[in-house]
Amino acid sequence: MDRIDGIIVPTAWDSDGKIIALGIAAGDEQEYLIENQRQIDSLLTLLRQEVVVMGSIKYRKDHKVVKIAHICTKKMD
Numbered sequence: 001m002d003r004i005d006g007i008i009v010p011t012a013w014d015s016d017g018k019i020i021a022l023g024i025a026a027g028d029e030q031e032y033l034i035e036n037q038r039q040i041d042s043l044l045t046l047l048r049q050e051v052v053v054m055g056s057i058k059y060r061k062d063h064k065v066v067k068i069a070h071i072c073t074k075k076m077d
Contacts (some may be wrong), residue, residue: 004032004053004066005074008046019044024053024066032057035067043071050074 004026011033012021022043024032034043035058054070 001054001069002057002066004055004057005050006032006053007048007050008043009048019047022047024051030064032064032066033060035065039068046071046073 004024006024006026009023009025009031010019010021011023011031012019014020020040022034022040024034026032032053034040050073052072052074053066053068055066055068058065058067
């Protein structure tokens with residue numbers, strides 16, 4: 001299982017401007033698209049927050065894609 005530390009960001013919008021896809025902008029300047037987009041409504045509550053994601057990373061064309069197994073907000077010290 002892989003770990004990604006980053007911020008939840010929008011990656012696609014519909015014609016009305018509604019967010020339809022999310023990704024994770026990681027601290028290593030990589031962007032990971034979130035595979036399980038059916039969770040988008042629950043993930044929208046974490047938009048622009050720092051998170052820790054546990055899951056599996058796949059490579060599709062020019063993108064890194066993460067299938068989230070567990071996600072939590074990052075605790076600030």
